Amino acid sequence: MQEALERIKKQCENLIKECQSAEIDELATHLSYGKMLRSKLLLSISGINEDSVNLCAIIELIQTASLLHDDVIDESSIRRGKPSINASFGNKNAIMLGDTLYSKAFYELTKFDTAIAQSVANAVVRLSIGEISDVRLSSSFNTDKNRYLQMCKDKTAALIVAAAECGALLKGLDAQKYRIYGENLGIAFQIVDDILDITQDSSILGKPNMSDFKEGKTTLPYIFLYEHLNDNDRQILLSYFAKELNDAQIQWLKTEMEKCGAITMSIEQVKKYASQSLESIKDENNQKLESIIMQMLKREF
Template sequence: MSDRGITPGEGQDHRSTSVPVVEGESALHALSDYLHDDMQACNRAIVERMDSPVPLIPQLAAHLVAAGGKRLRPLLTLAAARLCGYPSDADHQRHVGLAACVEFIHTATLLHDDVVDESQLRRGLASANAVFGNKASVLVGDFLFARSFQLMTADGSLKVMAILSSASATIAEGEVLQMATQNDLSTSVAQYLDVIHGKTAALFAAACRVGAVVADRPDAEEEALGNFGTNLGMAFQLVDDALDYAADQATLGKTVGDDFREGKITLPVLTAFAAGSEEDRTFWRRVIEDNQQTEADLDHAFALIRDTDAIAITLARATEYADAAKAALSIFPPSRLRDILLETASYTVSRAR
């Protein structure tokens, strides 16, 4: 399997015909509804583990909870466990603790990312660093990472710890690689894919794999769920990168054009740069590599992205990954939950259309 996802079988239709399929954003609502009790238990675990005698920690944590979010990553852990037949009773709650662990890893990286990127918005609200400052955000991010490892240890499985700790290291590597490629238009598409695999897809994959581990399923099912998560994560990040040049601020939940202002190398930029005229490339070098931007430059960048079909090309690549994610689930028998996961992969791409 490639670290960057895509496995044989993409393009095939593996949907069950016996169960009605949900469409669009309702896929996430259907996933949340299907896993309602598990997710409620996960939310309780998150709130409980965010508590601390140090007042700033629960204050900042409450700000994060108020900002909402889809909680897709913990939902994937819960869904993977249920898809693998993990029992639904009070004696089988490992998946709940690990879903909370996954959310803590994700939230910790968001706190650190917003400091590094100097972001002012997160999920449509002021980011934690904008409200509480950079120092508090970094330190509470460290606290959440520590909590995640406490949850891994409490689970008691060395295999689970290996999966999640490896994902944590890969996320950090992906963020460092993104920093290293920032403002560098010589970055290859392969290097860009390595970045998004590290910063996003690795945790999607780990979130899914641990669901199979707690259910004590064969390696083939664990690998299939890992492939599903990897490809779903790749599609998710490709769409996020497209939305930074194609969405309005309310839809995106953060400031539109942040990637542009920060000089981040994403597939829309690489596509527009490669397809542009020499004049266009001179523009990109000035605004991205030299970081010399005027107020009018963002609108011009939007125009160049549009004129080179960079968004459509990015979404086509995302669709390939979403199709590969669907194909990975063919190992599992038809079920309502499998259909919802298939449509979740479709929604990942459709939210940009």
């Protein structure tokens, strides 16, 4: 698998070079491709071949483009422990690099079967809608779990769904089973990230911890916390929303979360979606997909 992932990274570099822009080439040297979950997922379903590697490269370009735009929207200065493109080169360069990656990815997508192209294109529509929802939800403290989960389905799960579905289409398998697997995996993956933002320190996260709340993101643990606080403590929680917090305020949040079990309840939701994901492919006999779920559940909370 690792050799295949390196091939995908190399193909991403090749596709970017095909844009024939020295400026884009220079900016692209500062990109990183993270855990490449979507590629691992697609390859675990389709197997490793030229088509699957090329399709993974397209999906990685799209994922990278979405993160470039996301960092501009969130005014993030760090991405995977390094200065973000927008912090180093400005918002305009970050946005245009993202646009270039999107455009090149869609051009390459035209070389694939219509069903595959439509799957990925639809995922980008959902991803964009999810980003808008995320921005809207950040305008005030959100207490609605359903709105949070829908945002997770769109912003995070959509491209994971496409990776799973496309892997099945390349292999001639029942794509619907893998769509269900991907959506539940995507929701669980986002909740895990939201938990880790609270429980891990910045050296592990590659960004300041508890940055979600500071940015105005009401993730699942905060929703659970709100539900279990009395009226006076709810007002304290709301007064901390979308602000730079001092050590005492951060400690108050963590203490209250521990009292009500907000993290534990969130982990239970991760396990629920992981179980639903595995249930959808129980007859497919794919241990690699089961391993992806298990690895996610073993991340340090």
